[in-house]
Amino acid sequence: MADLDNVKDTKDYHFDIPASNQAFFVKGAGALDWGMQNRLARIFNPKSGRTVMLAIDHGYFLGPTSGLERVDVNIVPLVPYADALMLTRGILRATIPPAFTGGVVMRASGGPSIRKELSNELLAVDIEDAIRMNVSAMAVQVYIGGEFETQTVNNMTRMVDMGNRYGIPTLGVTAVGKDMVRDAQYFRLATRICAELGAQFVKTYYVDKGFDTVIASCPVPIVMAGGKKLPELEALTMASRAINEGAAGVDMGRNIFQSEAPAAMIQAVQAVVHENMKPAQAFELFQALKRKQAADLGV
Numbered sequence: 001m002a003d004l005d006n007v008k009d010t011k012d013y014h015f016d017i018p019a020s021n022q023a024f025f026v027k028g029a030g031a032l033d034w035g036m037q038n039r040l041a042r043i044f045n046p047k048s049g050r051t052v053m054l055a056i057d058h059g060y061f062l063g064p065t066s067g068l069e070r071v072d073v074n075i076v077p078l079v080p081y082a083d084a085l086m087l088t089r090g091i092l093r094a095t096i097p098p099a100f101t102g103g104v105v106m107r108a109s110g111g112p113s114i115r116k117e118l119s120n121e122l123l124a125v126d127i128e129d130a131i132r133m134n135v136s137a138m139a140v141q142v143y144i145g146g147e148f149e150t151q152t153v154n155n156m157t158r159m160v161d162m163g164n165r166y167g168i169p170t171l172g173v174t175a176v177g178k179d180m181v182r183d184a185q186y187f188r189l190a191t192r193i194c195a196e197l198g199a200q201f202v203k204t205y206y207v208d209k210g211f212d213t214v215i216a217s218c219p220v221p222i223v224m225a226g227g228k229k230l231p232e233l234e235a236l237t238m239a240s241r242a243i244n245e246g247a248a249g250v251d252m253g254r255n256i257f258q259s260e261a262p263a264a265m266i267q268a269v270q271a272v273v274h275e276n277m278k279p280a281q282a283f284e285l286f287q288a289l290k291r292k293q294a295a296d297l298g299v
């Protein structure tokens with residue numbers, strides 16, 4: 001029985017303070033349930049409203065690509081600098097320390113390898129297994145204009161329905177197949193379809209002209225995919241432009257883990273995304289951190 005001795009009278013009702021009813025900070029997410037908002041807040045930093053996601057899911061169709069040969073050796077040291085990780089369940093279980101408290105965005109579609117038609121994907125994770133791993137979101141690739149367009153859209157909408165049942169957001173990933181045009185018109189189409197069909201956030205590539213129109217016409221946050229490896233200053237400049245034009249963050253892979261100094265690069269990207277640091281200054285930060293790391297290692 002509960003201890004009923006010395007039960008104090010209630011008195012602090014703070015009649016002068018209205019109950020707070022704050023708007024949720026993620027674009028388009030105001031009407032979502034508490035669990036879904038909480039998961040989005042594990043991905044998007046509530047202070048800046050933005051995210052630096054580290055994408056390491058490439059192996060699901062590429063195998064052990066350069067920089068990801070040994071995730072335990074090369075990637076685990078970067079994990080403290082990422083707001084969220086984008087990865088497969090296999091890599092999560094096998095290599096990522098469960099003490100990681102950032103967001104986990106799980107690659108939830110797959111099937112074909114680089115040797116086959118890439119758009120022929122199916123869902124590749126059961127929602128129960130994702131819940132078991134306490135994920136923050138599920139990522140599904142959508143090939144608008146691709147050979148298996150309808151199938152991949154259907155993968156995403158099924159995942160949205162399952163995610164809505166359990167409070168898990170879905171990230172729609174706009175894929176560009178080998179022959180697809182990458183311009184603002186294409187990405188307006190692809191991102192808007194993902195959002196209209198229920199994705200709570202969308203990942204897409206940066207385009208030099210009209211990226212702001214892609215952001216403006218998408219009712220949920222867009223995170224910029226990194227794309228092929230660029231020299232560090234160019235990659236930081238691209239991230240900075242995307243942020244200035246309204247992106248809610250980046251989901252970068254090769255431009256971080258294939259950098260000559262990945263830990264320095266992800267910290268420079270963090271400065272661009274969360275502190276609006278200018279690309280030239282972020283590049284100086286990258287070089288300074290790279291020199292420090294070399295000095296620490298005695299090389």
Ligand code: R5P
Pocket residue numbers: 055056057058086173225226227228251252253254255
């Ligand atoms: C590739 O298919 C993966 O989905 C990656 O997550 C995505 O392309 C981002 O990685 P990167 O910055 O290397 O393009």
